[in-house]
Amino acid sequence: MLAMPALRTVPARVVARQTLRKSTTRAASSSSSSTEATSSPFYTTLTASAATVVAIGSVAWYYHLYGREAFAMTPQEEGLHPTQYPWEHYRWVKTFDHQALRRGFQVYREVCSSCHSLKRIPYRSLVGTIATVDEMKALAEENEYDTEPNDEGEIEKRPGKLSDYIPSPYKNDEAARAANNGALPPDLSLMVKARHGGCNYIFSLLTGYPEEPPAGATVQSGLNFNPYFPGTGIAMARVLYDGLVEYEDGTPATASQMAKDVVEFLNWAAEPEMDNRKKMGMKVLTIGALLFALSVWVKRYKWSTVKTRQLVYNPPVGPKR
Amino acid sequence: MAGIASGLFNSIFRRNYVFLSTVFLGAFAFEIAFDTTTDAIWNRINKGRQWKDIKHRYVQKPSEDEDDDDE
Numbered sequence: 001m002l003a004m005p006a007l008r009t010v011p012a013r014v015v016a017r018q019t020l021r022k023s024t025t026r027a028a029s030s031s032s033s034s035t036e037a038t039s040s041p042f043y044t045t046l047t048a049s050a051a052t053v054v055a056i057g058s059v060a061w062y063y064h065l066y067g068r069e070a071f072a073m074t075p076q077e078e079g080l081h082p083t084q085y086p087w088e089h090y091r092w093v094k095t096f097d098h099q100a101l102r103r104g105f106q107v108y109r110e111v112c113s114s115c116h117s118l119k120r121i122p123y124r125s126l127v128g129t130i131a132t133v134d135e136m137k138a139l140a141e142e143n144e145y146d147t148e149p150n151d152e153g154e155i156e157k158r159p160g161k162l163s164d165y166i167p168s169p170y171k172n173d174e175a176a177r178a179a180n181n182g183a184l185p186p187d188l189s190l191m192v193k194a195r196h197g198g199c200n201y202i203f204s205l206l207t208g209y210p211e212e213p214p215a216g217a218t219v220q221s222g223l224n225f226n227p228y229f230p231g232t233g234i235a236m237a238r239v240l241y242d243g244l245v246e247y248e249d250g251t252p253a254t255a256s257q258m259a260k261d262v263v264e265f266l267n268w269a270a271e272p273e274m275d276n277r278k279k280m281g282m283k284v285l286t287i288g289a290l291l292f293a294l295s296v297w298v299k300r301y302k303w304s305t306v307k308t309r310q311l312v313y314n315p316p317v318g319p320k321r
Numbered sequence: 322m323a324g325i326a327s328g329l330f331n332s333i334f335r336r337n338y339v340f341l342s343t344v345f346l347g348a349f350a351f352e353i354a355f356d357t358t359t360d361a362i363w364n365r366i367n368k369g370r371q372w373k374d375i376k377h378r379y380v381q382k383p384s385e386d387e388d389d390d391d392e
Contacts, residue, residue, distance in 0.1 A: 093363070098372045129372050132379050249378075275371070283359050 079230035082197040082204035089264060090199070093282055095275040096268050101130050103247050104265025107258045110245045112188065115180065115236070117168035120189035121269050124162040129272070130265075136162060143167050181222045183235030192263070192270040199263045204228045206259040209238035 071078075089096045105126065108118065123140045127133050140160035145167075147156045160167075168187075170176035177184050186194075195201045205228045213225035223233035240255040247253050268274070333343050368374065 093366050095367045095370050097370045099370075099375050102375075132376070132381075134381065135379065279359075279363050282363065283355070286359065287355075 073230075077231055079232065080204075080208075080227040082200040082228055085200055085203060087199055087264075089267065089274075093278060095278065096264060098129060099249065100261050100264045101268050103249065103251060103258075104261035104263070104268075105130050106247065107240075107245055107262040108188070108265055111239055111258075112262065113166075114169055115176075115185040116188045117170070117185075118166045118189050118269060119168060119187050120165070122163060122165045123160070125272055127162065129268070133162070140164055181235055185236065188266055188269065190270045192267045194270075199267055201228065202266065203256075203259050203263045205234075206240055206263070207256050 088094055108116075123136045127136050131139075140162055143160045143164070144157040145160050145164050147158045149155055170179065173184055191202065192198045197204070205226060208228045209224065209226050213219050217225055217232065219225045220233050223235055224237045225232055226234045240258050242254050244255075245253050245258060251257060271277075332339070334340050364371070
């Protein structure tokens with residue numbers, strides 16, 4: 001529209017020339033761009049491919065040098081990986097089997113407690129999970145504990161109370177080492193959490209002592225062969241033999257039964273909150289699922305107007321040319 | 322629908338104290354109902370595994386035996 005008056009003043013010849021020039025330049029430019037179009041993909045593809053190869057190559061080289069796990073240990077030093085057992089209490093909505101915990105506590109008391117402490121477990125925490133108040137009071141009273149200093153500053157002995165912790169077999173670590181060939185029997189309170197493989201490892205360890213070390217294995221004197229223990233030489237000898245304890249509930253006390261029970265008990269000792277944690281988890285997931293479903297519904301509800309509306313553009317009707 | 326909405330409005334939302342009490346009471350009621358059902362489900366899944374299921378074998382007093390109606 002604006003160009004119209006200008007054009008009208010210009011002679012027709014000039015207009016024709018201009019259009020001609022315009023068309024030639026357009027042709028030239030289009031031809032040059034088409035040569036670019038054919039030549040540029042070659043270089044860009046090459047550069048991009050080279051860059052990609054270099055990038056992947058350097059990542060691979062770096063990973064090869066520094067990325068992999070360094071296995072400095074021989075398989076023997078690593079120890080045999082424990083078997084995965086189908087622990088019932090490992091499942092999402094299963095509590096500990098408290099009858100098994102009770103048996104496990106009996107095994108701990110009759111076998112392990114002569115060497116291993118269980119420092120973090122007070123008698124009171126066993127009440128209502130493993131034993132009754134009366135049983136635990138009686139058990140606590142069997143042991144003596146230090147009193148507060150009296151008027152003369154003397155520390156006397158008193159019978160144990162529910163709030164006392166399970167006594168350790170040795171006065172201190174040095175005494176424990178001295179009694180065990182220099183090896184310290186570790187505290188078992190958190191043992192299940194402290195070892196890779198957890199329950200599986202300890203169960204395998206307790207039941208994994210062979211009759212005699214395999215041919216070619218060297219076992220230091222004072223150590224015992226156990227393939228599951230890293231290094232295979234462990235200062236703890238085999239402790240569980242069939243019929244070692246007599247279960248009050250009549251369960252046959254095979255070595256593997258005792259190992260299973262004591263391991264479950266040690267798992268309880270390490271995670272006494274597990275039953276409640278799982279129950280709470282179940283509730284949280286239920287409520288969470290409900291709220292999630294609700295929020296999805298609200299979102300769809302709120303967006304339904306936006307999603308179903310139709311935008312129609314009616315261009316203004318201009319004069320006909 | 323409109324009847325329900327206006328009924329809801331008149332009975333609950335019109336007065337703020339009614340609305341607020343409904344919220345609080347509803348929260349309590351829901352919590353109680355939810356906990357009761359989930360606990361029941363939990364105890365069913367873990368029947369025989371929890372202390373309360375085996376307690377009666379070790380508690381001496383007969384009075385404590387009665388309130389354990391699981392078996």
